[in-house]
Amino acid sequence: MRFSKMHGAGNDFVVLDLRDGRAPPSPALCRALADRRRGVGCDQILTIERGDDAAVVARYGIFNADGSRAGQCGNGARCVAAWLRRDAAGAGRPLPDRFEVDSPAGRHLVQFTADGRVRLDMGRPDFAPARIPLAGLDAADEYRLATSAGEVRFGAVSMGNPHAVLRVDRVDDAPVDAVGPALQRDPAFPDSVNVGFVEVVDRARLRLRVYERGVGETLACGSGACAAAVVAMRRGWVDRAVDVALPGGVLHIEWPSDDAGVAMSGPATFVFEGDWIDEPT
Structure with a gap:
């Protein structure tokens, strides 16, 4: 299983491409990937998935280090956007500087700024x-x-x-x-x-x-x-x-x-690529 290691301002992720229809990682696999001594090491696992709407480039899932699902991750969203942009460029289908992605919390507009940062529409805060x-x-x-x-x-x-x-x-x-x-x-x-x-x-x-x-x-x-x-x-x-x-x-x-809505701007950094070959026991 191919993965990318990324971080946004030090909040680090393992990114998995599941657009081929593979199932999301099990809680045991998430814990194994996130382990900083025996695994890759990360705060969260991000899954890139096919979008349900042609208006979005993709959707993504978020899994915490303990295997539980998360509803939102702003640093992760920026990393997903950067991963999608690099992947599209490598396939000869470059993405524009602005596009939309779907998350567990809804749809987000992302924009790549001139200084190399990623600006993300985080939606309206809810105080109820x-x-x-x-x-x-x-x-x-x-x-x-x-x-x-x-x-x-x-x-x-x-x-x-x-x-x-x-x-x-x-x-x-x-x-x-x-x-x-x-x-x-x-x-x-x-x-x-x-x-x-x-x-x-x-x-x-x-x-x-x-x-x-x-x-x-x-x-x-x-x-x-x-x-x-x-x-x-x-x-x-x-x-x-x-x-x-x-x-x-x-x-x-x-x-x-x-x-x-709230807008957040920050970095999205690639760290390394790898292949995960062990199944968690």
Whole structure:
């Protein structure tokens, strides 16, 4: 099985081409591929699949390192777009600078910019508790929960997957390993949650760490950067266009107004190609 290893700002992926009709990877295969000592090593596995609509170049699936399915991955979407563009060029069918792909969370417009980055339409954020989903709490800009790690104050939003965003004074000192798992197992998040810890540097810059569901802390999280940015924008902490600095790199997030979609720009990098020959036991 041929694969590509890629990353977007340090958030790394194994990309599998399943357009020939092969079945998606089993949870055991996902765990084997993602293993950083015995496998390829990655945060998520991305599957390239045939689209159901002629308007899209392809669709893609997202699998976490533990084998569970994910609904959204902004860094992964950029890598999928770059993979499709390279594959099309190699086959003599170059793609335009703008095209659409389908994801588990819906359709996305991707655009390749002059500086080599990929701009992605992430869709509208959804703050309704039932859509996140967030159970047992009424809609609010700030929620409070008594968790196993103490009381936690956070904003919550869906970017096609659930996010909790906590403001901290210094992201370097954030209790990521304690609060992240505590929120993920709290009954208030019936589908678990991605937990972001955000530091407001100034009106145009955030620093962020994200504890992802099914993965743990990652070097970058595209949907997490969008979630942190829109929560901060909605609270009036920052302007409507910000750079979000994660441990693995910087993503640029724009949300022109509350009724607009979110745009994310960032890198998509090829690391190496390989063949996987072992079946998981």
